[in-house]
Amino acid sequence: MRLMGAGTSVGWRSWIDRGRILTFAAGVETVMNHRRTPSSSAASWILLAVVILGLLAWRLAVAWLMPVTLDEAYYFDWSRHLAWGYFDHPPGVALVGLGTLLEPGSAFAARLGGLLAGAATLLVLAVLYRRCGLRDPADLALALVLAGATLPGLAGGILVTPDTPLALGWALALFEAERALAGDRRRWVTAGLAVGLGLLGKYTMVLIGPVLLWAILRADWRALRTPWPYLGALAALLVFLPNILWNASHDWVTMRFQFGHGFSTQVGDLASVSAQTVERTGPESFGERLESLLGYLGAQLGFWGLIAPALIWGLVARLRSRGGAAKPDTPALASHARPLLMAATFFPLGFFALVATFSQVQANWPLMYLLSAAPLAVLWLRPVRVWVYAAAGVNLLLVTLYAYHSATASLPLPDSQNRILRETHGFAELAQRVAELDGPVYVERYQTTAMLRFYRPDLDIDQWPGLTRPSEFVRRHMDEPVVPRGPFWLITRGGPPPAIEGFAVERSRRFFDCAGKPLSETETAPCRRPLHTWPAYRYRPQPSGDPT
Structure with missing residues (x-):
């Protein structure tokens, strides 16, 4: 048998x-x-099942508990206006957010697509890690914990952002590339299809190109004499082509914006989103460059949470023992898979480390590396497996408490740590107050616009252009400028009313949002530090020559 x-x-x-x-x-x-195998046991398989099912169940629970965030609401609005491109990103995140059509105002319904994509990513990684050489289910479980229980892994399994389709595309591309490197070179075509899907999620997917090329050169350079890698590149281009054509017909707005965003250029109004007209804002002196680089590296280490000390200890121990005889039970990755995982880990990290020396880098940009770093880290974390599981449990607990706080505002956090409340609290009530206002409503910031439209998609709410950073809301009206014919309301984030040519302020209302309290409309703040102060100004058309 x-x-x-x-x-x-x-x-x-x-x-x-x-x-x-x-x-x-x-x-x-x-x-x-x-x-x-000698190290395989029923307990190991049970552990693997517990890790996979536990992560999926936790994601479902927290996705149901946590209110929608600012960025999510913005992307969910795109799902109501499907296109091949948007001002900020390609269309992948809009497709993932189609659940928002099921139940308006429901964060859980809107996140269903992201939860399914996250589950698919986790299972694809499980297959990939095993094929790369982690045959022991205990090692496989540890790798999945490292991939899914870091702070970005936990948050990314719940929140829907462009990183959601990017992670799935990146995992599928590695999945197919491993099979191609193992001998079935025709799989470069399906790897190319995965790359194209990833590009439709986020342009950062382009970094997989050098990764795959390095893996081919190191593990199967003769494949370059066959048509399959080139057909794969063509397949990626064909899948990505609709977004290219959309950009071409919309003045390359997404690519120009991302170029300016990625290389720290200051963006003004929509028409100025150009590599030639934007202003550099990145670090310039040697000290600033060094500070930017160290900040970037520190953020990457911090993303591991309490797993970071174990990671450092394991790496140091590995370097000290280098050159000694390997233990018989030490896991070894497949020879064809190691160059792929190494390149997929260190190229994104190194690329953005270089960018950080002359530009501002957001800490989440290279996070794809975590997917391939996990099986590599298993090689030196086996001796501290218990420590890793305990640290992952603490990471999970901290994120759970933070999500609970976002829904209840019950934790005594200092104001500096209440970003999650400022991103989630009070917007649903503000949307109900806005519904009572007479006339059309405009908003100063695109984030607030997105939140109001999420909770009340039936209302006539839009962003007023030219007051703050442009967005997809502004882009939609490029050919139809916003010019109200009668009175309208403008929701701002505080301060005096903006001057709008042809209109004068008629009256105002002021809404205050305090942690754990209902939204209130008063002249002065009912709490010491409100999370939000939302003045609402009613503008009326100003007759020509009227000085008021």
Whole structure:
């Protein structure tokens, strides 16, 4: 029976490797197929199941508990206006957010697509890690914990952002590339399809190109003499082509904005989003460059949370023992997979480290590296496995408490740590107050516009152009400028009313949002430090020559 089972397993894998069939179910079967090894046991398989099911169940619970955030609301609004591109990003995140059409104002319904994409990413990674050499289910479980229980892994499993489709595309590209490097070169075509899907999620996916090229040169350079890698590149281009054509017909607005954003250029009104007209704002002196680089590296280490000390200890121990005889039970990654995982880890990290020396870099930009860093880290974290699980549990607890605080405002956090409340609290009540205002309503900031439209998509609410950073709301009206014919309301974030040519302020209202309290309309703040102060100004058309 044992020989028959082993032969059957080999037969299945060779059938798949020859390219006869490729389905996700077959990949999952490969992971769950139990081959007895000295370190494999029923407890290890139970642990692996607990890790996968536990992460998925936790994501469902927190996604239901946590209110929608500012960025999510912005992206969910795109789902109501599907297109091949938007001002800020390509269309992938809008497709992921289609759940918002199921129940207006429901954060959980809006996140359903993201939860499904996150679950698919986790299962794809499980298959990938096993094929890369982590045959022991205990090692596989540890790798999934490292990929899913870092702070970005936990938050990314709940919140819907362009990183959601990017992570799935990146994982699928590595998944197919590993099969291609293992011998089935036709899989470069499906790897290209995955790259194209990732590009439709976020332009950062372009970094997978050098990763795959390095892996080919190191593990299978003769593949470059075949048509398959080139057909894969063509497949990626064809999948991504609709967004290119959309940009071409919209003055390349997304690509120009992302170029300015990615290289720290100051963006003004929509028409000035150009590499030639924007102003550099990145670090200039040597000290500023060094500070920017150290800040970037510190943020990447901090993303591991309490796993970081174990990671550092394991790396130091690994370097000290380098050159010694390897222990018999030390896991080894497949020779064809190691260059792929190494490049996918260190190229994004190194690329943005270089960018950080002359530009401002957001800490989340290179986070794709975590997906390939996890199986590499397993090689030196086995001795501190218990520490890693304990640290991951603390990470999970901290994120859970933060999500609970976003829904209840019950934790005694200092004002500096209440960003989550400023991103979630009070907007639903403000939307109800806005519904009572007579006439059309405009908003100063695109984030507040998105939140009001999320909770009340039936209302006539839009961003007034030219007051703050441009957005997709402004881009939609490029051919139809906002020119109200009668009185209108403008919601701002505080300060005096903005001067608007042709209009004068008629009256005003002021709304205060305090942590854990209902929204109030008063002349003075009812709490010491309101989370939000929202003045609402009613403008009326100003007759020509009227000085008021």
